[in-house]
Amino acid sequence: MDKPRVVLGVSGGIAAYKACELLRRLTESGHDVRVVPTDSALHFVGAATWSALSGNPVSTEVWDSVHEVPHVRIGQHADLVVVAPATADMLAKAAHGLADDLLTNTLLTARCPVVFAPAMHTEMWEHPATQENVATLRRRGAVVIEPAVGRLTGVDTGKGRLPDPAEIFEVCRRVLARGVTEPDLTGRHVVVSAGGTREPLDPVRFLGNRSSGKQGYALARTAAARGARVTLIAANTGMPDPAGVDVVQVGTAVQLREAVLKAAADADAVVMAAAVADFRPAAYAAGKIKKKDGQDPEPIVLVRNPDILAEISADRARPGQVVVGFAAETDDVLANGRAKLARKGCDLLVVNEVGERKTFGSEENEAVVLGADGSETPVPYGPKEALAETVWDLVAGRLS
Template sequence: MVLGVAGGIAAYKAAELLRRFTEAGHDVTVVPTAAALRFVGAPTWAALSHHPVATEVWDSVHEVPHVRIGQSADLVVVAPATADLLAKAAHGLADDLLTSTLLTARCPVVFAPAMHTEMWEHPATQENVTTLRRRGSLVIEPAEGRLTGTDSGKGRLPDPDEIYDVCVDVLTRGAVVPDLAGRSVVVSAGGTREYLDPVRFLGNRSSGLQGYALARAAASRGAQVTLVAANTALPDPAGVKVVRVETTEQLRTEVLAAASSADAVVMAAAPADFRPTSTSEAKIKKADDGSAPALELTQNPDILRELSTTRPRAGAVVVGFAAETGDATGSVLELGRAKLARKGCDLLVVNDVSGGAVFGSPDNEAVILAADGGATEVPRGSKTALAHAIWDQVAPRLP
């Protein structure tokens, strides 16, 4: 692998990304720009990569480093990628070792931008990003948050762990597959809570891992992703807009709002089916006689069915999830097919959750049922693998 580091204050975060790569067993050549070395010195990169740092086209000239490094790479990731570096890459400039490496690389290339908001939003930068994406590079959307000094906004380098996950995803797939480029998608994740009083709630065991994997996978395929997350404790996926909610009604409001401009909506969240008809403003106390308070429930709105029947955006693909255990009325798949017909969505991902399987696990397996009668079995594997299998089904159905 090649880790390119451009000259931005976020260069220090690339040291943690490098550590993740080397600890996972990847062989990494670090190629910092001259400006990057003013933020983090060559000894740091050499110590963490266990290799000499490549800084000049004139070093080891007999090995032709400005060509060899790019030719031999399986992946090139530039983090941080400054506005200057993006401009040079988009226009094919090769005035140092890193930009020369980018021109000679025939492997997947990932850029993780970091800069001030005004620089990121400038039309020149946006045109350069569009150019790089059109040529097949993956340019991760920067995060929002604290920037240099007191400034805050979009332009922050995504969390190194999230950049690492994106890179591993690209390496696993062997290419940047931009089949969702230019598309807007909405993914929901996690489990909603319905409060009984200020401290107690009705909820479920959804961890949000599958929804986050779906969001991350869509971003790696070029989509603009909005993730509506209910009560999760997971870090924001790189390049994804995250909207946090608690209750089913909040989830419904945010999903419907985002769905109005979305090409696809994937409802991976687990909304609570019921909520209390009333919520106590004070903590409910135990009764001295040992009795328990009566709990009256009402049904929550069916968000998946509403999306499927109203289609906030005409032609949008709607995907639902069904966590089933099977019972006397039918098997897991039979119940799944009945739910698909009842909800009216285009695809339904059916999980067998007997014994609590799936919840909180890094792995998953499922059957993806289609409204046209098709069925795709996805064997047990990572939730990222299932996420890509789902997008593989969504992409050809997009309008």
């Protein structure tokens, strides 16, 4: 079978060198990649490098190989176009339909999904002109990944950093897998919680759980690839930030509640995939609790944590907001799941069986998604991103 055909557009920013890593991941995973740089991009990485890494010719001009009509053919034959980095200038040209080089011509002729990975200084990203251009591109169906926060050129730090190439690759892979040109979550803001809360007992100990956060991260990555603006509330995961996702780090259930309520204020959907501790120690010891010879330890008194899922389900921040919960069960999985769905009042509840070697920390999952309308959607054992896609399919259907 033919390899999926990807056009990698590279515009003239210092982050152009990172596109080499994205190119390597695309080619090594079986994609046929044609690199189309701008003239400015060649000041950072030369044409010989792009050609050697991709195995395809490289040009910036519409006048090269004119008999092949490259300014039309490259975009027409592509299965995906990804521009990384996408400078403010490139976003402006794409939004206004300018076509003064091979890359901008390719963008105009492409009828496949298009992904932009912006990289620029914070002031340029936040400028109203750039934000309007981004909104225009998203409205037309392009996936514009939110830039990361971190070190920029020189001593500057802020939002505008190119996301990690490995995370951009994950977005591209998911967009290609879906094969649709108009992402169904474009214009939507979704909130996802992930990981497991930790409730401090003393400076070195805590009550926690086995959740790794992998399912929540799969939900966040998948939503970003479907065009959503994503806020990820991450509790003790230790994983790199997904591309195009705003990440809020929290530790305890109380901190997670505060972050979820704040982010949910303007959210179209909230997916509570985090494993939130039901209880926390009633008292926190300022110093490490010592064991004493011949004495049993003092009992640990627990108090209830807030029920975040029930709270946001009962008091929706906006009309039509969809709320999804997760139920980790060890026995009577479906019966307990149905009871929890009724008790929590959410729209969907993802029910899965967990244990020491089941679900937690695994790359795979198996679940049944229960709906408040009585529906049941089984998801067979497979990658966690497959479950994520099913959840967003059900959410998108309710939002529309």
